[in-house]
Amino acid sequence: MRAMAYAVCGAILLAGCASMPDAGDLRDVESTPRQDSEVRVFAMPPRENAPPAEIVQGFLEALTSDDPTYATARQYLTDDAARRWRPERSTTVLATGPYIQVDRTTGHADSDDFAFTLGGSRMARVDERQSYAPTSGDYSQPVHLTRQKKSGQWRIDVAPQGVVMGQSDFQRNYMSVNKYYFASNTRTGTPVTAVADPVFVRRRVDAMTQMVRSVLSGPTSWLDRVVRSSFPTGTALRAGVSMLAPDDQGKLTLPLNERAARAGRRQCSEMATQMLFTLRNLTPTVDTVALQGPDGRTLCTLDEGRAETVAARGSMKRPDYLYFLDDKRRLVRMAAGDAGTHADPVPGALGEGAQKFGSAAVSWDERTAAGVGYDNRSLFVGSMAPGAQLGAPVAQSRGGTEDERLTPPSWDGRGDLWVADRDPARPRLMVLERGAGRPLDVQVPGLDGRVEAVRVAADGVRIALVVRHKDAKSSLLIGRIERDGSGDQPEVSVLELRSAAPELEDVTAMSWAGDSRLVVAGREQGGVQTLRYVQVDGSTPEGPAPAALTGVESIAASADDRSPLVADSVDGIVRMPSGSQWQKVVKDGAAPVYPG
Incomplete structure (x- = not known):
């Protein structure tokens, strides 16, 4: 029943967006109204024989859904465009949902191609390291569609790299979380100092695993020169690990690859401290972190009390x-x-x-x-x-x-x-x-x-x-x-x-x-x-x-x-x-x- 309710809710939200004709004045793609963060939005696949403008609008709406891999959004693209498209490259935040402008040089009778321009007013950009930065100015990106020869269906063959959405959709889909590294300029004789590195992650797409991978990937480019990570270069989750969750005692076990096994006891404690500070910022349900080597052996275990003795934090x-x-x-x-x-x-x-x-x-x-x-x-x-x-x-x-x-x-x-x-x-x-x-x-x-x-x-x-x-x-x-x-x-x-x-x-x-x-x-x-x-x-x-x-x-x-x-x-x-x-x-x- 809960799944059916979510699906109906998602369908109502998507159906509430205004349709877009293939010609005429500029029209906005409406951002999803601000709502409770627990409401999930599911993307709808392309409708049979949908016209070009509906395909573009459906694609943009799919970008604001909770689809973890954007699988539905890719259904609006040609096979080649789907392989080239990199949604993780960036997220562009506009003041409102992007508007669609028809390229009047395309879309004539019996034509097999159609072009649009997506536009709007930029507010911010989240880069591939998940770092947020305010921006300004106009947003303008081309979108081109072609009619598939075999199926006769319209699909997008030129799409902007990354994701674009309005501010209200961004606030619903993303949240800011601090991940932690250590100051590299700590004076001799003073405690190791933790430094917060805020990033934005998708709120309902396994945020815990996202944050673990983000810590392992290293700090954002702005902080990179003045902080260090205690994780050995190349440390990653063990192959095959796709989702992480703490047990009923609040303990999260992280299975790591062979690079992590090289760390000594002190280094392992610092590694666990980075993770615990980060995950405690995400959710208070995690109070212990255990790092596990590739052979399943526990490298170290650390709780909140011990973390405070490893590193100082304001x-x-x-x-x-x-x-x-x-x-x-x-x-x-x-x-x-x-x-x-x-x-x-x-x-x-x-x-x-x-x-x-x-x-x-x-x-x-x-x-x-x-x-x-x-x-x-x-x-x-x-x-x-x-x-x-x-x-x-x-x-x-x-x-x-x-x-x-x-x-x-x-x-x-x-x-x-x-x-x-x-x-x-x-x-x-x-x-x-x-x-x-x-x-x-x-x-x-x-x-x-x-x-x-x-x-x-x-x-x-x-x-x-x-x-x-x-x-x-x-x-x-x-x-x-x-x-x-x-x-x-x-x-x-x-x-x-x-x-x-x-x-x-x-x-x-x-x-x-x-x-x-x-x-x-x-x-x-x-x-x-x-x-x-x-x-x-x-x-x-x-x-x-x-x-x-x-x-x-x-x-x-x-x-x-x-x-x-x-x-x-x-x-x-x-x-x-x-x-x-x-x-x-x-x-x-x-x-x-x-x-x-």
């Missing part, structure tokens, strides 16, 4: 405190899970009040803090230990006004401190190794504008920048941090900047809010300030946006989603615990931060 560490500046511009703190409003000065000089601060940042181990003076001219670093003194500034700006001087600082998981100087005469991004020494200028090729805010991910591999452009608008960009210590002087670069919030034209505040997610305050074109979550790849994560808040100056989120969202607004310091509304913490306070 979302696993719950902060001890929330920090902010009080009315005396001292750095104060309160327990991260505290529902009260009382805050105490931090130990050491940063909490004494002799030096007033305009912004601050606390290291990930919550032992050291950095503060920018109240006039934004000088950057100080000090220990948060009783009696600790504050030394001379570690960096200074010559900017003429407060808005032309230092940004709020940010710590990465390596213990390095980042800050930008907004001085129009010498704008620059800087990093101080371990928060000390001479600031090192960071090269940012392709940067079009001035850095207004800096937030480094816990993994030390990715950095979020708010950049103000020449048109006075600001955008949120994500860059990849590359380090080169081969020369006399270490070199640090931020490369391949990409937009994380393309729909916002004026970003005013942001913070990391997970392994691959940020929370952003900004304005859409012609709109008012809004709060929303965004992914590092520019996609919009599932789930509700934060409740509206007026006049957000800064925002703080923890990578651990159990900690409340905190903001500096017109009402002072406010917080929003999960599932609740904004609550006032203190009226006279500013610049809230979690560690990082």
